[in-house]
Amino acid sequence: MGIEFSKPLTATQTPIPGVILYELPVHGDNRGWFKENWQREKMLALGLPDFVPVQNNISFNEKAGTTRGIHAEPWDKFISVATGKIFGAWVDLRQGPSFGAVFTTVMDPSQAIFIPRGVGNAFQTLEDNTAYTYLVNDHWSADAQGQYTFLNLADEQTAINWPIPLGQAELSEKDKNHPRLAQVTPMAGRKTLVLGADGQLGRALRTLYAGDASVEFAARDGFDLSNPDSYTGRNWRNYATIINAAAYTGVDTAETPAGRTQAWAINATAVADLAKVATAHGITLVHISSDYVFDGTTNLHTEDEALSPLGVYGQSKAAGDLAAATVPRHYIIRTSWVIGDGNNFVATMASLANRGIKPAVVNDQTGRLSFTTDIAAAIKHLIDTGAAHGTYNLSNDGEPQTWADIAADVYELTGHHRADVTGTSTADYFKDKNAAPRPHHSTLDLAKIKATGYTPAPAAQRLREYLAFMSPIT
Known part of the structure; x- marks a missing residue:
């Protein structure tokens, strides 16, 4: 025939x-x-x-x-x-x-x-x-x-x-x-590599993927983002996904000569190197972005807003976003005010409250907390459901707050007085300090990620759970 x-x-x-x-x-x-x-x-x-x-x-x-x-x-x-x-x-x-x-x-x-x-x-x-x-x-x-x-x-x-x-x-x-x-020994599936595995988000991902042999975790000693050998010494055909949870997060030290170099090396150059690897091997790249890629003049930030970073940290993160976006299969997760297992604002406020300190906290920056448990869960959701590639805003849900509002909540939830926290402007708080400029509005529009079937928990709920885990709420 x-x-x-x-x-x-x-x-x-x-x-x-x-x-x-x-x-x-x-x-x-x-x-x-x-x-x-x-x-x-x-x-x-x-x-x-x-x-x-x-x-x-x-x-x-x-x-x-x-x-x-x-x-x-x-x-x-x-x-x-x-x-x-x-x-x-x-x-x-x-x-x-x-x-x-x-x-x-x-x-x-x-x-x-x-x-x-x-x-x-x-x-x-x-x-x-x-x-x-x-x-x-x-x-x-x-x-x-x-x-x-x-x-x-x-x-x-x-x-x-x-x-x-x-x-x-x-x-x-x-x-x-x-x-x-x-x-026959079945061929194992392609693996997921988590970079920055000892950071706040890395720890949350370790917990989420505990027991999953297909997920590898690499801290700096296992994958040095600044070392060119890291990108050539691995058989990349065995990987389906790279989750880049590593970042230089010293917002203020990024304004110094040494910090500027490190910020660009980790937040931009390393992301470009990962993007080359991911593109060459058909790997999905998950990259974590920040509200600092915006100048904060818009009350609510959508995923398609033009980049407008104010300081070196934000500029290096914006450059990393542009590099990650060149990968055909990419998820850029844009977060704000990250809270997890490690040093962070909530842990600091809880410590101050327990020591009887009455702080002055910035009250003219507005946004939402992003708890690492929810960031990790959102990443897994996007990968598992095969959601459309692109950029997704991700913070916890609820009414936007100032840092002073959140600090007062922490004081109240730990059995102290809200009035122990006083508000102050960003300008007054950083007067006579070498500090990077901050966006005044960091609230992220969550409509796009909700449309994929993932709705983050309210920030107020997660804050209570986080503090209860740290110490009993009285």
Whole structure:
């Protein structure tokens, strides 16, 4: 039977999750035929992942009955037939509930199939002079073969019904000796790498992902953002996501010569380096931004507001945002007034209250607290749900407050008097101090992240819980 011409481009999900079969339009006449074998724009519209192929391989097979596989490789593949016809067989060898699932079909040049990382690929030629071609999104290397997962073509459990019996087919000795399914170690999924794992957000992420072997945590001694070797000494094909919870947060020291250099190195240059890695390897980059990228002249900040940082810290964070946004798969999480396990405003106010100190606290800066438990949960939500990539504001919910309002709440919740806190202006508080300029309005519009199905808890609720965890509320 010849090639079917002029079929519409269609996509069909197979029984193996992520394995998609495509019918390709082939146009022919008395001279031969032509097809668009891979057309990124049209196929993305049909649900093909933007897998960014970097290498094109062709397997030429002289005789019908040539049988190759079953090999699961550590990259994605887009497979088609250039000439001839094959019986294709695919087995899910990934760790998870679909391990062992099988899909088979006959393919000629009018079909193509997308095979995700970890799905075993095999084919048997049904015609002489068959050319089997595939695009892959990582460069083949000899050391990569050590990460393959193999299954025997004759495995009884998957019971693939080869058109030409394997005893009559042409097989390699290696393929004859691969293990049965019961002896196969499933290919683990791609991992998540959390950077800045010892900071306030890093600690919250450690708690959230506790026991999840697919998540790695790296503090500065495990991944030095300022060291170029950090970006080249890791097999990035094994990672799906980088969560960058590391940052230089010395708002005032960033205004000093040494601090300025460090702020730009960590908040901007390192993010650009991570962006290059993420783009090259198809990794999702999660980056944490700040209300300091704005000048604070707008009462409520939306995600599409133009960047307008006032000081060095804000400028370095804004530069990092621009670098992170170049990654095709990115989430920029813009936060304000972060509170977690570590040194922070709430912990300081609770300490002052318990020591009987009556502080003057700024009352002309307005915003909302962002508790790290909620930031971490929002990050996981965006990743797990596959929300649209882009920038998301994230703070806790509720009415905006000043720092003085929050300090008074802390005093009251710890059994002290609200009146022990007095208000003062930013200008008076920082008079005669070397301080960075602060935005006066830091309230973030939360409509976009709420539209994804995630609603942050009210800041007042989280403040009570946080202080109760620190010490009993009296």
